[in-house]
Amino acid sequence: MISLQISQVSFSYLDGLVLHNIDLSIKGGEMVGLLGPNGSGKTTLIKLVSGVLKPTQGEIRLDGSSLSRLSRKSVARSVAVVPQQFHIPFAFTVNEVVMLGRIPFLKPFAEETEVDRQFVASALDLVGISILRERRFDELSGGERQKVILAMALAQQPKLLLLDEPIVHLDIAHQVEILELVKRLNAEQGLTVIAAMHDLNLASLYFERLILLNEGRVVVDGTPSEVLTRDRIREVFSASVTVEPHPATGVPHIVVMPREKAVKRPPAP
């Protein structure tokens, strides 16, 4: 299990500040959802934690060692990232794509070993796509592709899995399937998970800890019922909602209220 310490982290792109003084501590084995409107800094935070962006100020520590001192390769041996989607312009098979996850462990000119092949096979198996292994990646549906990318990330044998809105392009069945799988990996293997999420209701259902960002700052950090209150969602998302308990689990369930009365249908006769 790997822990994460984000201390006083700020980040600015050339044209402006994106994150202000973020302080977060994430313990090994936690499953954390990052919420916030578009442009609130979720993706930037994911990229900072993955090490592909460097903080303008502050420090990020992975298990105590400063991320900026680690090489890309050594970060990739413990941190894997699943983005919204990948486009691959060449005709790789599913097996070849998942094998890309072993690259951080392979030396130039080396061949993959039996060990690498086993990690790939078990990643395919975990995600439930062993049957697709000889298929071409570019011929798969969006949901299948996202599972392949998840399998590739798992082949990296990560201790920390970062997901950047991993299900935003998927249908509801695939969304639930991927979240259930991530939740299972978190529970069974102690995988630390941080996921930027758009869907507040799915985040409420699957994450024990939610962090709400707005304009580059942490607004609130806590359990779904602490974070997802009516007033806070109205304020941060400027959306008119009410919050009810989920019929089965009791976690907050957000119901969007249309603003215009005219949208309301006439009562049934």
Next chain:
Amino acid sequence: MRHSNKLILILFLLGGSLVASLFLASAFGAVAISLPDILKMALNKVAIFDFPSTWRVVDETIIFQIRLPRVMGGALVGAALATAGVLFQGLLRNPMADPYIIGTSAGAALGATVAMMLPINLAFLGFGLVPVAAFGCALATVVLVYNLARVGGKTPIISMLLAGFVVSALLFAIMAFLMLSMSERLDLNLHSVYSFLFGHISVTGWGQIAVITPLVIGGIIGARFFAFHLNALSLGEEGAAYLGVEVERDKMLILGLGSLLTAAAVSISGLVGFVGLVVPHAVRLSLGPDHRLLLPASALAGGAFVVIADLLARTLLAPVEIPVGVITAITGAPFFIYLLRHTRREYAF
């Protein structure tokens, strides 16, 4: 295990066809020399063989001093361009990219044109001023394009393509201006300019081969070093970074290697088109996109392709020599159109 056996077999077959093409291309020319004789001559060079000579002494001179250097030159040009094509296509994630895409062709062409105009006649190891100027200007152009595209420590691919396009257009315009306005006054031979622009293997002895061979072989081995990273780059720069690739550093090194290989080829052949585009493409379609196989297989196939194309260029209209780039275009373009029509799906975004 079975997988790597398959790879060895494929590379062995491709290597075999390259060697066969070398022999075949050595056999034809103004003087016909039989294949068995060439084989025996070649074996006699290995100390343990001593076949009685059934050929004239002059034949041996023709083979070893004239044809073999030229044929080897063709193989090196083809291997260099095909490898550079794989590197550029992999880095730019675009199967339509060719080695000239970021300005090497324009730089080399302008450099060669200026060198042809200068009333200087230098030669070093068989290299005149033209190949040296082409080599230097090709590399200088890439450095210029790379730096023009650089923003805040990063070199976005799209700005590099745009910078490459603009710089190429500018250099070709300067070249056209020089050709049209100066050819009367200076001793500019338009025929040699065109033969440079369309590609012509101008190897006259072993000196050039001795210089180019280490560049090309070293470049191919260097390229193979990046095979995993090129595979990772298929996911895009961000995806590659997630897999532990130092993207900006690798981008610079891969561009550098590709440009060095292209410049080496250009210095002995001018601008031979389509090799760097079609060969990697065809190899990728038949053997798959894994760069560990794609790189060496493309180098061997590219070598064989240019050797055969140059053989046709020398012999089809003998004694007139067709620029080898005309042959690679006439055979490469229809093949490419065929690929486009049949694999359009591959370029869908």
